[in-house]
Amino acid sequence: MCIKSMILAGGSGTRLWPLSRELYPKQFLKIKDKSLFQDTVSRCLQVSDISEIYVVTNEMHKYFVIGQVEELGYQIPLENLLLEPEGKNTLPAICYGMREIEKTHGDSVVGVFSSDHVLDSHAMKTISSAQALTSGYLVTFGIVPVYPHTGYGYIKPGDEIDIGKQVMEFREKPCYEDAERFISEGCLWNSGMFLLDTSVFLSEVQELAPDVWGAFENSESIQEAFKKMPNISIDYGIMEKSTKVAVVELGCKWSDLGNFDALYSESEKDTTNSCAISCEDIFVDSENNFVYSKDNKLVSLIDINDMVVVDTTDALLVCPRESSEKVKNVVNILKKRNDDRINIHETVYRPWGSYSLLENSERHKIKNISVLPGKKLSLQLHHHRSEHWVVVKGMARVENDGEKYFLRQGESTFIRAGVKHRLSNPGKFPLEIIEVQLGEYVEEDDIVRFDDEYGRVK
Numbered sequence: 415m416c417i418k419s420m421i422l423a424g425g426s427g428t429r430l431w432p433l434s435r436e437l438y439p440k441q442f443l444k445i446k447d448k449s450l451f452q453d454t455v456s457r458c459l460q461v462s463d464i465s466e467i468y469v470v471t472n473e474m475h476k477y478f479v480i481g482q483v484e485e486l487g488y489q490i491p492l493e494n495l496l497l498e499p500e501g502k503n504t505l506p507a508i509c510y511g512m513r514e515i516e517k518t519h520g521d522s523v524v525g526v527f528s529s530d531h532v533l534d535s536h537a538m539k540t541i542s543s544a545q546a547l548t549s550g551y552l553v554t555f556g557i558v559p560v561y562p563h564t565g566y567g568y569i570k571p572g573d574e575i576d577i578g579k580q581v582m583e584f585r586e587k588p589c590y591e592d593a594e595r596f597i598s599e600g601c602l603w604n605s606g607m608f609l610l611d612t613s614v615f616l617s618e619v620q621e622l623a624p625d626v627w628g629a630f631e632n633s634e635s636i637q638e639a640f641k642k643m644p645n646i647s648i649d650y651g652i653m654e655k656s657t658k659v660a661v662v663e664l665g666c667k668w669s670d671l672g673n674f675d676a677l678y679s680e681s682e683k684d685t686t687n688s689c690a691i692s693c694e695d696i697f698v699d700s701e702n703n704f705v706y707s708k709d710n711k712l713v714s715l716i717d718i719n720d721m722v723v724v725d726t727t728d729a730l731l732v733c734p735r736e737s738s739e740k741v742k743n744v745v746n747i748l749k750k751r752n753d754d755r756i757n758i759h760e761t762v763y764r765p766w767g768s769y770s771l772l773e774n775s776e777r778h779k780i781k782n783i784s785v786l787p788g789k790k791l792s793l794q795l796h797h798h799r800s801e802h803w804v805v806v807k808g809m810a811r812v813e814n815d816g817e818k819y820f821l822r823q824g825e826s827t828f829i830r831a832g833v834k835h836r837l838s839n840p841g842k843f844p845l846e847i848i849e850v851q852l853g854e855y856v857e858e859d860d861i862v863r864f865d866d867e868y869g870r871v872k
Contacts, residue, residue, distance in 0.1 A: 556602025
């Protein structure tokens with residue numbers, strides 16, 4: 415039986431703030447050539463056809479998924495894109511995916527993977543070989559610990575079953591002393607990856623999580639179902655209650671990149687055992703540091719060791735590597751302040767490309783807009799602002815109050831308030847423009863769409 419794959423890609427990723435934000439979470443960040451999400455898709459393609467890969471995400475991240483799969487040279491079927499109306503943790507998300515896969519393919523074996531994990535690609539061979547267990551067990555995968563990690567849950571294996579072992583106990587994230595004891599008892603790190611038969615899994619949900627099952631069964635829409643749904647993880651809702659759980663050991667590199675210390679561990683180091691990304695560095699008597707700065711800025715460290723330095727357009731983070739787990743405390747403070755810097759970067763990504771905010775006030779904004787080749791924005795108008803476009807690079811095709819014309823590098827046009835307009839890139843290279851907005855109101859919700867390739871017309 416061929417394995418179907420389900421990728422969970424709805425997380426907010428704020429543990430790597432300010433690099434990742436709720437609208438640009440860590441699974442879609444490209445710190446290297448590919449994002450973690452793209453790495454996950456590539457691994458799934460070892461065991462599934464692209465038509466058999468399902469992604470559970472949300473409306474905000476929908477176009478990241480589509481665009482990043484396209485960059486890999488594939489088109490994910492839109493019906494395989496399962497949008498959660500609201501985040502209710504992993505059990506509702508997985509149950510949603512399993513039900514949809516069963517509707518389309520009948521009884522199936524499904525690999526469930528997080529979109530933001532680092533995993534050796536050869537692990538998929540071991541995962542695939544565990545199919546025989548799925549007829550009677552919910553299969554999870556445990557990582558052989560390399561040190562007493564306090565940020566992971568643990569699994570205690572019991573009697574052998576085929577290539578796996580029956581699970582005796584799930585254990586919560588421990589203190590350091592307990593983590594040492596767990597390892598001495600032969601416990602494994604809980605990876606959060608699963609191989610599940612749809613009929614076995616859904617039967618366990620019906621018995622052990624009737625509130626989740628009932629929400630799906632007794633609702634007329636997925637929106638209604640999620641409103642009724644409890645917020646609950648698959649571990650709490652099913653795995654810790656079921657007597658049909660087996661664990662298969664994975665002796666490979668794995669990380670959930672839960673903080674900057676983990677990101678440092680997975681990154682290439684220089685001669686000072688430091689990692690410097692997107693910047694030029696001069697380190698004097700400094701070592702074991704993680705440094706990130708935008709736009710190839712020169713970063714100099716003197717007598718600094720074991721630190722995290724992350725510099726973005728709108729935020730600077732400095733902390734000891736061992737304290738990077740506390741970034742969540744900063745995020746919580748920003749949430750209480752309703753500070754938008756937990757949600758968006760100065761650069762905002764859209765299905766057609768991106769824009770960076772260069773300057774703004776109550777009555778004006780200046781943006782640098784980049785449109786991908788062959789892409790176009792919606793046909794739209796604004797009630798309260800006018801726009802002036804100047805082409806920096808590439809060629810623009812403009813629709814302006816019924817007229818259609820092209821603009822080349824250095825040329826400009828003016829869009830009056832209340833006029834329908836559209837910007838597109840007919841070329842083979844990215845289009846870059848500077849947009850100056852002027853008006854009594856210049857926020858993003860002053861937009862009326864009339865036609866849109868991405869389904870955003872209300």
